Amino acid sequence: xxxxxHVCIAGAYEHPxxxxxxxxxxxxxxxxxxxxxxxxxxxxxxxxxxxxxxxAGFGPVSMVxxxxxxxxxxxxxxxxxxxxxxxxxxxxxxxxxxxxxxxLVTMAGLARSRGxxxxxxxxxxxxxxxxxxxxxLPVTAYALAAQRHMFExxxxxxxxxxxxxAASLHAQHxxxxxxxxxVTVEEVxxxxxxxxxLHRLDCCVITDGGGAVVVVSPEVARDLERRTVxxxxxxxxxxHTNNGRIDLTYTGAATTGPLAFAEAGLRPADIDYVSxxxxxxxxxxxxxxDLGFCEKGEGGRFVLDGALVAPDGRLPFNTDGGxxxxxxxxxxxxxxxxIEAVRQLRGESHLAVQVPDCxxxxxxxxxxxxxxRMGSATLILGREDT
Amino acid sequence: MTASxxxxxxxxxxxxxxxxxxxxxxGRLILLRCEECGVVIWYPRPLCPDCGSTTVVWxxxxxxxxxYSFSVVHRSAGSYQSAVPYVVAxxxxxxxxxxxxxxxxxxxxxxxxxxxxxVTFCDTGDRSALYxxxxxxxxxx
Numbered sequence: 001x002x003x004x005x006h007v008c009i010a011g012a013y014e015h016p017x018x019x020x021x022x023x024x025x026x027x028x029x030x031x032x033x034x035x036x037x038x039x040x041x042x043x044x045x046x047x048x049x050x051x052x053x054x055x056a057g058f059g060p061v062s063m064v065x066x067x068x069x070x071x072x073x074x075x076x077x078x079x080x081x082x083x084x085x086x087x088x089x090x091x092x093x094x095x096x097x098x099x100x101x102x103x104l105v106t107m108a109g110l111a112r113s114r115g116x117x118x119x120x121x122x123x124x125x126x127x128x129x130x131x132x133x134x135x136x137l138p139v140t141a142y143a144l145a146a147q148r149h150m151f152e153x154x155x156x157x158x159x160x161x162x163x164x165x166a167a168s169l170h171a172q173h174x175x176x177x178x179x180x181x182x183v184t185v186e187e188v189x190x191x192x193x194x195x196x197x198l199h200r201l202d203c204c205v206i207t208d209g210g211g212a213v214v215v216v217s218p219e220v221a222r223d224l225e226r227r228t229v230x231x232x233x234x235x236x237x238x239x240h241t242n243n244g245r246i247d248l249t250y251t252g253a254a255t256t257g258p259l260a261f262a263e264a265g266l267r268p269a270d271i272d273y274v275s276x277x278x279x280x281x282x283x284x285x286x287x288x289x290d291l292g293f294c295e296k297g298e299g300g301r302f303v304l305d306g307a308l309v310a311p312d313g314r315l316p317f318n319t320d321g322g323x324x325x326x327x328x329x330x331x332x333x334x335x336x337x338x339i340e341a342v343r344q345l346r347g348e349s350h351l352a353v354q355v356p357d358c359x360x361x362x363x364x365x366x367x368x369x370x371x372x373r374m375g376s377a378t379l380i381l382g383r384e385d386t
Numbered sequence: 387m388t389a390s391x392x393x394x395x396x397x398x399x400x401x402x403x404x405x406x407x408x409x410x411x412x413g414r415l416i417l418l419r420c421e422e423c424g425v426v427i428w429y430p431r432p433l434c435p436d437c438g439s440t441t442v443v444w445x446x447x448x449x450x451x452x453x454y455s456f457s458v459v460h461r462s463a464g465s466y467q468s469a470v471p472y473v474v475a476x477x478x479x480x481x482x483x484x485x486x487x488x489x490x491x492x493x494x495x496x497x498x499x500x501x502x503x504x505v506t507f508c509d510t511g512d513r514s515a516l517y518x519x520x521x522x523x524x525x526x527x
Contacts, residue, residue, distance in 0.1 A: 124398070128398060129400075130485070132398075135466030135469065135488070140457050144455045144475075144476060193460045195458070195459045243425065244483025246476065246484050248455055248476070
């Protein structure tokens with residue numbers, strides 16, 4: 001194993017609440033920051049690198065001051081909900097380059113209590129004057145992808161519903177999940193159509209909340225008592241409309257998956273657990289195909305027969321209940337994807353959904369929209385003793 | 387111009403796009419073509435994303451295409467909230483680009499992938515019109 005494989009995630013913390021009207025966004029950043037450094041056995045004064053998105057004031061400039069940090073490395077790469085996976089990858093690169101040793105990544109938001117619509121499409125973007133005119137909600141953009149996937153490959157709404165069902169079976173074991181009740185395929189199909197072919201229960205939850213992780217050098221990791229998780233591979237990409245040639249049947253994971261697997265020296269068959277970005281059920285289905293867990297177009301069949309259900313399915317996914325049932329803070333689900341993968345590799349997921357002998361996990365984030373353009377990022381993570 | 391039950395929001399304009407929107411107000415869908423590599427550029431900007439050339443020229447679009455994908459919106463927000471159900475679609479123009487738009491002029495339940503459509507313009511009342519598409523005759527209604 002190269003030194004690269006030994007940069008580690010040493011701390012992880014998910015805010016326990018899903019509705020937090022009594023806190024400011026920076027306050028939630030602080031709560032999750034403290035939670036993550038404490039989880040690592042460190043303190044804020046140990047942090048020498050800081051990463052956050054653009055949603056808290058003036059990004060890292062505001063938050064570094066609020067938290068009282070003095071970092072020698074900062075990054076506020078903004079790729080929507082996948083930002084935090086990108087941040088972890090960038091933290092690993094900075095640590096490998098000797099620029100820092102202990103990197104803190106935080107995210108927080110109050111989407112639920114503020115009633116914020118998912119992805120308020122930015123005005124002033126070069127594309128916005130051609131895309132904001134048509135009444136296209138975030139769910140509509142994903143529905144366009146689902147409709148095309150169905151047309152090309154025969155994917156069905158019932159197959160998409162299996163993804164929600166699996167997430168809900170996991171969420172029932174998570175006392176903090178916003179939607180802890182198991183649902184059936186029939187219940188998904190009978191829920192109101194929001195933007196055809198997607199139903200209400202194809203959509204993720206909207207929550208307040210946040211999370212944080214601490215990424216450390218191998219030298220730091222060796223001195224920590226807490227079980228750490230190795231970063232084995234990472235990749236990022238922007239998949240866009242390609243000059244009017246948008247293909248709605250695949251995501252940026254088609255680029256990041258192969259790159260991350262190549263860096264890790266692993267194959268999809270080596271993965272014991274996956275955290276897959278689940279803004280909508282179709283996001284999961286296309287991503288599974290793109291990462292190579294099945295052939296393109298086979299996702300609908302792949303998710304049948306409880307394939308995604310922990311602990312015994314072929315590929316247990318989102319064992320915290322995911323964004324579909326548990327938590328999608330700030331309409332950005334990337335951080336919670338990393339955190340549940342860390343729990344699995346530490347053997348600290350709920351007993352009912354802990355994957356036995358979980359050695360290798362993959363976390364994938366999708367930010368923006370699979371109906372237009374997205375920032376995608378993949379992390380492949382290994383148990384401390386792998 | 388076709389009457390539409392949909393709202394007609396005024397597009398943002400800037401020096402790159404004002405010619406495009408001015409043409410829509412005249413009932414014309416114009417497109418940018420790269421003079422170097424010949425590709426039609428979408429969305430319109432004076433830089434060819436295929437070859438990097440800044441030599442681009444406006445051409446008259448045919449206004450014809452087919453539905454690449456669509457969704458019937460049953461629950462919406464803002465100015466579209468009361469317009470449900472309505473259809474958002476990608477239309478693949480005969481010139482190549484797949485463009486976001488609405489399908490109008492037919493029952494939302496009759497829209498399908500591959501459906502031939504033609505452009506129709508909906509006046510915003512502010513020196514621009516929205517390029518929407520409706521089924522070609524004998525296919526819609």
